Amino acid sequence: MMWDGIIIGGGLAGLVAGIRAQERGKQVLLISEGAGSLTFAAGVLDFGRMEELQAQENHPYALLGEQAVRDAFRYLIGLCPVYHGEWGRPQAVLTPLGMLRQADLVPFRLDASPLAGAREIILMAPEGLKDFFPEVVKTNLQKQFPGAAVRLQRLRVEEFTNWHRVGKPVPATVYAKFWCTRQGALTLQNLLQETALEVRSGLNPVMVIPGLSSAFCPGLAQTLDKAPWPVVEVTSFPPSPAGQGLYETLKEEFRALGGELLIGSGVGRVEIESQAVRRVIVKSRGKETAFAARAFVLATGGLFGRGITVSPTEVREAVFGLPLYVPAEWSGSAFLGEQPYARTGIAVDDRLRPRHPISRELLLTNVHVAGRMLAHWDPWLERCGGGVSLASGFLAGELL
Ligand SMILES: Cc1cc2nc3c(=O)[nH]c(=O)nc-3n(C[C@H](O)[C@H](O)[C@H](O)COP(=O)(O)OP(=O)(O)OC[C@H]3O[C@@H](n4cnc5c(N)ncnc54)[C@H](O)[C@@H]3O)c2cc1C
Structure with missing residues (x-):
């Protein structure tokens, strides 16, 4: 079978891409090794300071533009109406230690x-x-x-x-x-x-x-x-009931729209011809199965989601072996200060297609990258983890 789209990674970005593509009448297969970081996250979504972030030349918000991020904000409320929020008016929530902090999209009663x-x-x-x-x-x-x-x-x-x-x-x-x-x-x-x-x-x-x-x-x-x-x-320390609730809601929605989910096995190998991915190969219980599609979304979660692996000699994109933007300084010394490695990821064009981080040459024509796999942003320092993953996932779903 030839799928319209295959999404690799079932976190916030991958699930939203899948839901959006199914809504557009596409036939989508989502393959995910695990549940993704939503189940660890507090279940509230942060969008960060839009104006400041989109002024950074390579930031995903600069590529997406404010309107697309606002649309994704509203889209999530439509998908999951237990979330409340008004653009630009963060709400207070309690941390597990009883401190107040701000968040942009918040489930009712948090x-x-x-x-x-x-x-x-x-x-x-x-x-x-x-x-x-x-x-x-x-x-x-x-x-x-x-x-x-x-x-x-x-x-x-x-x-x-x-x-x-x-x-x-x-x-x-x-x-x-x-x-x-x-x-x-x-x-x-x-x-x-x-x-x-x-x-x-x-x-x-x-x-x-x-x-x-x-x-x-x-x-x-x-x-x-x-x-x-x-x-x-x-809100809870991981694992969190609200994060789990959002994850389950998105999964159910994707299934209800006719999307096919394969959870528990990852993509191990791929077949590429003339700068286009043809098939991805999943190994499960010693057996290899190949899946073909016209287009693909790579939403494998970066360093935390295992989409990027680090060894003493190499920082590697795990599925396609794509070249990564890796900051010159890997880590910072200040406690709770900036950690440059957080910005490691794949540089993309305005259709979220991977390009070389230095030459800017287009690398794969039918792959769209979303969420934590994108380069040049830091969810911890910029507090925009939910916003970037949601908006880039939404766009990837539009482009499939
Ligand atoms: C502990 C924690 C707390 C957070 N708190 C907040 C918060 O309070 N507010 C906020 O806005 N954001 C928060 N975030 C950030 C936000 O959750 C992330 O930005 C977002 O969920 C990332 O989504 P993603 O889909 O890109 O990646 P992930 O959610 O990591 O999903 C990646 C998926 O890809 C799968 N995968 C990896 N490799 C393969 C492969 N080879 N084949 C198939 N599947 C594969 C993984 O199993 C996983 O399911 C938090 C993140 C973490 C980790």
Whole structure:
């Protein structure tokens, strides 16, 4: 079979490219080794400072242009309406340590703005929740909201008794899965009723609950809608329930549009003729299978996604062996300062096709590069990880 497009990599960029191409009536196969970094990320999307970034000569935003990034912003809200955001007006969310930070697209209830008016904050502390430090969160909330009394309320869930007995911490994604069951929603409903007896409504109480993501669980969202006060959720250290929720939503959408997903095996080899990729070869359980397409998207996630591999002698693009832009200085010495290697990636033309980083010669005519594989940007320093991956994935889907 000849596919219209094959997408290599099923993270944010690859999935959005696949969805967009399917919407345009294309027949797409998406091949992905793993789940991608969405499941690690907090589930909120950052777009960074558009004006500053598009002024950098080689930055992906300079290639894409502001309108395309704005369109991608709106597109995600259409795809996943539990996300809220207004272009250029970032919202506050709580980090896992209880600090406020800004983000551009935020799933419903991660928006921390209700805290601003609270005079009482009830901080729920689910027993054994992994990477959650209730006293630290309480102290940080108290510092940031000095006008509110922060009350810690410990919460024991029967379901996890065996975990507690053996001293095993419960990951946020496991807690979130439980809250999303009927039993979990009932437990939470009872807890809200018990707590209501102790809360004085004149204090504008707000409840903070870590380890769940109601935006991706309609039953739970209904329970929390009935709470007598606003409930604010907390972003998690990886793996994160909201990131997982976004990943699953995008995957389902791609499938619902008729896209074909092959997850668990990566592209190991490719066949190229006259500057065009003809077939990609996937090895699974000792057997090689070849897939042919007219065009391809390379969205293999850069250094983190294993699309770029580093050895003592070489920095290598793993699928096509494409030459990479590699900064002259690999790393910086300042703690939490700029790390130049983050900008390593593939230089592209305005159709996201790979070109040589120095000669600028076009290298492959039917491949479009998206997301973290692109050169000349730094998601950590510039806080635009979601924006670049989403907008370049969207464009790749338009070009397939
Ligand atoms: C820990 C963490 C936290 C983050 N937090 C935020 C945040 O708060 N806000 C924000 O906006 N952004 C955040 N980001 C960045 C953002 O998530 C990324 O920019 C974006 O998800 C990258 O998407 P991608 O599709 O390019 O790559 P990835 O999500 O890495 O996906 C790459 C995919 O390619 C697959 N793959 C690799 N090699 C092959 C192969 N040979 N064959 C087939 N498949 C292959 C991988 O298995 C993976 O599924 C975070 C990233 C990380 C890692």
